[in-house]
Amino acid sequence: xxxxxxxxxxxxxxxxxxxxxxxxxxxxxxxxxxxxxxxxxxxxxxxxxxxxxxxxxxxxxxxxxxxxxxxxxxxxxxxxxxxxxxxxxxxxxxxxxxxxxxxxxxxxxxxxxxxxxxxxxxxxxxxxxxxxxxxxxxxxxxxxxxxxxxxxxxxxxxxxxxxxxxxxxxxxxxxxxxxxxxxxxxxxxxxxxxxxxxxxxxxxxxxxxxxxxxxxxxxxxxxxxxxxxxxxxxx
Amino acid sequence: xxxxxxxxxxxxxxxxxxxxxxxxxxxxxxxxxxxxxxxxxxxxxxxxxxxxxxxxxxxxxxxxxxxxxxxxxxxxxxxxxxxxxxxxxxxxxxxxxxxxxxxxxxxxxxxxxxxxxxxxxxxxxxxxxxxxxxxxxxxxxxxxx
Numbered sequence: 001x002x003x004x005x006x007x008x009x010x011x012x013x014x015x016x017x018x019x020x021x022x023x024x025x026x027x028x029x030x031x032x033x034x035x036x037x038x039x040x041x042x043x044x045x046x047x048x049x050x051x052x053x054x055x056x057x058x059x060x061x062x063x064x065x066x067x068x069x070x071x072x073x074x075x076x077x078x079x080x081x082x083x084x085x086x087x088x089x090x091x092x093x094x095x096x097x098x099x100x101x102x103x104x105x106x107x108x109x110x111x112x113x114x115x116x117x118x119x120x121x122x123x124x125x126x127x128x129x130x131x132x133x134x135x136x137x138x139x140x141x142x143x144x145x146x147x148x149x150x151x152x153x154x155x156x157x158x159x160x161x162x163x164x165x166x167x168x169x170x171x172x173x174x175x176x177x178x179x180x181x182x183x184x185x186x187x188x189x190x191x192x193x194x195x196x197x198x199x200x201x202x203x204x205x206x207x208x209x210x211x212x213x214x215x216x217x218x219x220x221x222x223x224x225x226x227x228x229x230x231x232x233x234x235x
Numbered sequence: 236x237x238x239x240x241x242x243x244x245x246x247x248x249x250x251x252x253x254x255x256x257x258x259x260x261x262x263x264x265x266x267x268x269x270x271x272x273x274x275x276x277x278x279x280x281x282x283x284x285x286x287x288x289x290x291x292x293x294x295x296x297x298x299x300x301x302x303x304x305x306x307x308x309x310x311x312x313x314x315x316x317x318x319x320x321x322x323x324x325x326x327x328x329x330x331x332x333x334x335x336x337x338x339x340x341x342x343x344x345x346x347x348x349x350x351x352x353x354x355x356x357x358x359x360x361x362x363x364x365x366x367x368x369x370x371x372x373x374x375x376x377x378x379x380x
Contacts (some may be wrong), residue, residue, distance in 0.1 A: 037348075063341050073320045078349070174337065210307040 003082035003106060007098060008072035009036045010065055011089035015043040018089045021052045025087070028085040028095040035075060036089065039068040065156075066174035077169040085159045093157040097197040110193035111164050112185045114150065114156030119196035134218045138179050141222055145229045146186040150194065153179040157197060164190070167233040179221045183228035190233075252293055257288030280328065284321055 007025055011018050018036065025034050036049045040062040057075055059068060069086060073177040076084045083105050087093045093115065101115045117127070118135075125219065127135070135154050143149045156178055164185065173180040185192055238263075264281045267273035289299050291314070302313035 055352070057345075058347045058351055059344045060351075061340065061344050064346055067341040067344065070341060071348060074345050075349060174341065 004033075004080060005031060005083050005085075006033045006035055006076050006079075006081040007087050008076065009034065009043050009087050009089045010039060010068040010072065010226075011036050011041065011049070012039040012062070012065075012068070013041045013043045013045060014089040014235055015041070015045045015048050018045055019048045019052045021087075021089050021210065022049065022052045022093055022097075024091075024095040025098070029098040032057065032085070032098060033081075035037045035072055035113055037068045037075075038070045039063060040067075064174055066172055066177040069177065070168060070172035070174075073165055073168040073172065077165050081165065082162055083159060084165055086156055088094045088156050092201070093200050094198065094200060099159065101157060101195050101197065104193045104195065105159045105161045106122045108161075109199050110191040111161050112181070112190065112192045113159040114152060114155050114182070114192065114194050115197035115199075116150075116152035116155060116194040117197060118151040119194055119197045120137045120198050121196075135215050138221055138225070139216055142179070142186070143224055145225060146183065148192065149183050150192065152194065153182045157199070164233075173224065176217065176221050176224070180228055183225045184231070184233050187228055187230075188232040250295060253288065253292035257285055257292055261285035261289065277328070280321070281324055287317075370371070 007029060009018070009025075014021075022034055022036065025032065033055070035055050035057060036045075037057045038049065038059060040044050040059050046056060046058055054189060057071055059071060063071065070084075073084065081101055085098050085102050087095070087098065097115055101113050104110045104113045131154075135152060138153050139150055142153055158178075164219060167188075168181075173184075261282070264273065264278055264285060268275055268278050274343065290294040298314055301317065302308070302310040305313050307316065309311040
């Protein structure tokens, strides 16, 4: 039987770009359903999503990226999807890579596949030097704690299978979830694979960590990673 | 002669103020619980603290006994230590409640969003069915519904 596949696009004030992102997904990720999770945007994000006829889960309060993603996972699980890809709504993640990111998951080679901008020799946008330094530090911490090198642990372009869909619909970190999820998945003995992708510079909206001091972000996520070494995903 | 720590605690004015303050706090907590403005589960620690305050005011020697039991030389230090422990306990309880509440909030937000989406879907289907019915009635053909 053909697997049921869903792309979840978390969106907060992405009015400028969301319709284009959905259109690109429809054109270049054929066979994938698209769910936009509107995280209580204050601009016209919902209207933009509805105008292009996409399914929109409209949260009544702002939950942050982790809460929005978990809402999407719950919806995906309730609708019996087999594989889910997370893709930003600001145009950073080209839709043509959706199949590539999900391929190892669909092939049963891993539970979590991460689209890494640092594995692609072809270049593309690789974030600011300070952020790259932070990502590198977190990558080193993951290697020290879990013995596995993850080059782009903050990447929000990732795919998960049914097992993780089940787990994440019960528990998903609410704050800066991407690196912590890497830790939790590895601590649970599950498989993580990275796939080379090319990313673009964001074309609209705001980064969920833009207002945070980068050093504080690395410290907070570092502590979360150390704690994730002590626990596993709740069944 | 310099007053000792215990002497300061038993000054009549200090004792009267401590008694009045503790009784007032106790009455406030009880009234808030009665009016359902404060959950009983969160009020227990405050009730306990108010009772301890009243006890310490009415029986000032209790601070010396507490200090002795805790192995602290000066009763004042023992009182400060107990108050700090109390504050930490309250803060910890509140962070636990906040964490639980945040998870509940996320679940409720999802359920509400899901219901909204299903309602919109049902309304759209209803509207489509009504349009089909009206078109069929207009053309004289039997309705598909």
